[in-house]
Amino acid sequence: MKLRRLTNRKNSTTFSTVMTMYIVSTILTLAHIWATNTNDLERLFPVVFNQRLSKHMFGKLPVEFDDIEGDSDRLWLWKRLYPSKPSDRPLAARVVVHARMRTGSSLMGQYFSEHPDFAYLYEPGLLVKKLYKMNEYNDSASYLAPMQLPLVQSIIDFFNCTFEGDVLSLLTRNIWLRSQMNIKDLMTTDNFTTHCVSKRHRVVKTIRLSDIAFIVRTKEFIDGKVKIVHLVRDPRATLSARERFQHWNYRTRWGTVIKQNIEKFEKYATYYCQWLQTNLRSAQNIPRRLRKNFVIVRYEDLADRPRDIVPKLYDFVGLDLHQRVRSMIDGQKDKLGNGLAWRRNMPFNRTSIVQDVCNDDLFRFYGYVKVDNAEQLVNGNFKLLSTKPLVPSGINFIL
Template sequence: MQRLRSARSGAKMSRRLSFYILVGLATVFIFFLALNQHYNNYIEHRLQPIISDAELRSRHVKIQQTYTSYIRGTADDATQYEIQDVIQQQRRSIEIEMDGYAYTNGSNLDDFVMEKGGRPLRSIILTSWRSGSTFLGEVINAHPATYYHYEPLLDFGIIQVRGSPLAEMALQNIEALLKCNYTNMEHYLNFGKLHVWLFNHNSPLWKQCQMHKSICWDPRFLNSFCRLFPFQSMKVVRLRLRLVEKLLAQESLGVKVVLLVRDPRGSLQSRSHRDWCPTEPDCSDPALLCADLVSDFKAAKKFSKKYPQNFRIVRYEDLSVDPYEYVKDLYKFYGLDLHPNIKRYLDTHTKTDYGAVSSTFRNSKAAPFHWRTDLDFEEVQEIQDACSVAMQLWGYVQAVNATHQKYFNPITNFSLDHPVDVNDIF
């Protein structure tokens, strides 16, 4: 037993000695390593030229810039992957949506898709505030594979663009959007970030924006996404018709323009329910509205002869009274098949009133004529005094008194051959 204890004690001392030897060797190694590093730093310091503080700061900045660029590059790569993934999914979705579509003249989907070298069918609804453009715009937007440019001049404010200097900027923006070019549209896009209705009327785009918020306002995404769609529609309420000739004259653009006209009494009655309108003359002044209607009549008379294949007039009252027939004729003008989606939209949106003042669910036969009971005859008389020429040109009958106002038919036929007793605006 004593011998066993001695053996165990000797083994412990041996392990302890080995441990101390290893610690000692490690200490010596670290000492020589530190000495060598110090010596090398000293020699390096003696051999290098003196570096100023400015140069040191410059080197620090370069290092930081390189690091930042690396981080940004990584984020940008991730964004590009996300964009490509969304584009691929949407491309496939459109192909499925358009499968079996009844094209005319032997055309196919590729003929209308910009990314495939085709030319989309581009349409513009041009009117003024509260003239039925939301309803008609949604009728067009109900067509499958449609990319809807809702109010492209929304960021201009509550104004009417009638000439320079705003006309050039407005037309530039409209043309850029019709060509799916968001690259230099910073003001428009920044406005949209705070006013979601700029995009939320565009169903396929807004769906992706809700799922991919980081790319929603990225021009790279918008350019590519927009170019997938064979049908490009737009509604404009801030630009007068005569200025649109610059777009109509471009054969390569192939844009089709529909002028939507409404009785000024109906427009102004509807505008009175908007808190943004009464303080803005371009929105609330009957004289300005009706001067625009006269100007639009003159332009319409010219365009109907010069661009008969690309220009059409629709009165809101006619559309409302017989929506199926007018929409059918409108789609014929576009050269499009009256898709079942369109009939479905009309079936659900023209029978009964539902929702707030901006709702498109309306009894269409009654909607244009609410002004007859909502406005006092004194208000109607004020509008008629300022609008007699415009109303005569566009076929709107004047109310004679308060009783007559409530029951009469305020529309009659109009003709573009009507002589216009105003100074030539061209």
Template sequence: MQCSWKSMVLLALASIAIQYTAIRTFSAKPFSSLCSRGPGRDLAPNGPAVNCGVGALGGPGQEMLEGLDPGCEEPVTPSSSFSTPPYNASRRVHVLILATTRSGSSFVGQLFNQHPEVFYLFEPLYHVQSALLPRLAHSRNPAERRVMLGAARDLLRSLCHCHLNSLESYIRPHPANHSTDKLFRRGASKALCTPPVCEAPLGSTEQALVLGDEGECVKRCGPLNVSLAAEACRERRHLAIKTVRIPHVSDLKALVEDPRLNLKVVQLVRDPRGILASRIETFRDTYRLWRLWRATGRRPYNLDLGQINTVCEDFLSSVSAGLARPAWLRGRYLLLRYEDLAKSPLQRTRELFDFLGLSVEHGVVEWILNNTRGSSDLSNRQKYGTVRDSAANAESWRQKLSFDIVLYTQTVCQPLLDLLGYKTISHPGELRNLSYSLVEDRTFVPFL
């Protein structure tokens, strides 16, 4: 059968297009990485995730199956309130915990800190803020905000590649010979308090001191060798960073879209009334006028209302953007309510780790059990403590705030409360009646 010259041209063009696509695909990602080393949890633009490894799901301490052919298989559904692709740790995952101060971010960060394959960093952007905007926690000036966010994004990108020396530029005084004793909250990271970073690590019976008394790590380990820390970062499969210094998830768009990073964002939210109550107790000087209002029933004329207004504005803007499910956040964004985690820590942690492609190791489960059954009084005495009765702590703010402060907060934060499923109260009896929860049962399904 003869073909016209037009048909021949069309066939030739189609052939060229197919070859070009294939060349681009295999030059960008070697064939071995497509399955045998498979990304596993990568999301195809127009299709479901495919697991190219044999992984374990759900339960604590489950290990990856060994001795089996890691051929591609269809994803299975874990037993949780939403479906996520199965666990596959064959590709490095970078996790950013996006939160605000006193929203439970230290607790969530420690979940990752207990994982033996995760390199965890506590608030590295603290140093960026301290160097660029030393007097402002969250600058509202557009020019200053651009400078801060630009530097923060550059540093986060470097940290994802384990280029920890980039952090040295912001540490004051500047590290000498890549050694410093000024890294903010070093003791909150196990990876920075154990070999190869620390030459005098804590004994197995003393590991709890890393969290209970962060200063113990610094005393035993001495100055931090940034080069050794970078080596430890490269040896771990995954990296997690906690920050309260990125106000909006859209500020991370360039990082999320970078295919080299495999960055996933966990946006942690909490009832703003609970955030305010915690800040009043924790930052006594900064929130002195709020305590005066609570004690006297009269709102001071010079009270900085922006201390709670800004929280609700930033949360509402960021959460609305995430829940709008833009294409660039597909498979990269999870909204987590602190109250849900506090009520069911094991279940929510399994769901969280499933979404991220991490196994729930025995050490993570053990830490949860040890840190969610403590006394609420103990957590109140420790500014950044994580040992508490988590379920009781979630709504303990109802015993701490006055009715008029709650009414004001509800008024300015009403759109956020509605969006996140937090109930309002209309009289003092509802406020103190802890048998009536102010947290609606609601599931925020990840965008997969």
């Protein structure tokens, strides 16, 4: 049953009619609250009824519920009964792509930035890192700890188009970084601000945020204004990619194993698996009413099934798929199958290191299948990706 809003209509609504409609509306409202949140019933009844009725009867104001969003009494339950129509407010997406080094975050960012109405911030951690003069490859939680708060602040500043100070100065001087964000010609604070505010939607991709809890605790996320896309990748694939990207050499020209680099491989595998574990735990702790604003996506699905995954991503953020994004998907045909290409590049001994470091539960939760021997690793018929990951109940997962 759709509840009607009461409006001031002179000479058309009597006092008794208003009271009757208000009582019926209140009864239905309380029944809904009772069915969904019984603990809030006693607190909400006097606040809601008296506040809204007094405004209507004595203030002669139309009963509107859009202003409840900023109400100190936190009457968010009313939004379930009186949702804003799409035409009431312009939709504005604020998206954080939360990933790690060599997990495919650039591809994910491109699927959003290709939309012409998205302002895109490419890895603010690069800028914050320079302020702290940190090693760009070290991504252990303890090492990145000093930059977490300024990193989150730079993300929120970008969402509000108030990006300024030292971070903005670094951004305007970095030609390569600006090119990644499609703002090659912008050099000043004013130009950057103009670019930002000219776009309705904004997306940030970062690989140096240790824990989504830092974003979940912000007012912007609590108010439902920010959505988090948590991009993960098979730990074995991530380490294989980092091995090549950072030029880790495991043998001398005479075939001797370099022990130091094996230790480095194990160390960074540990960092990545700890990151997966930390964020899975934080996802479980997101308040139930806000879990709809968090989703997990696997790189393997994004890379090999973009026609399925990208439309679901846009549905998650509440937008239609733009034609330019569709064209980008069509251009990815020759890259399909890359999601599992790592199995042809990494030998079984290093695969085993990652599997030993990352516990079995993590593999099962994200839907990755461990191998028992070298034959399974290179056998294309042996599936390394499960279509039914055992993610804890209540956490969204795009498949």
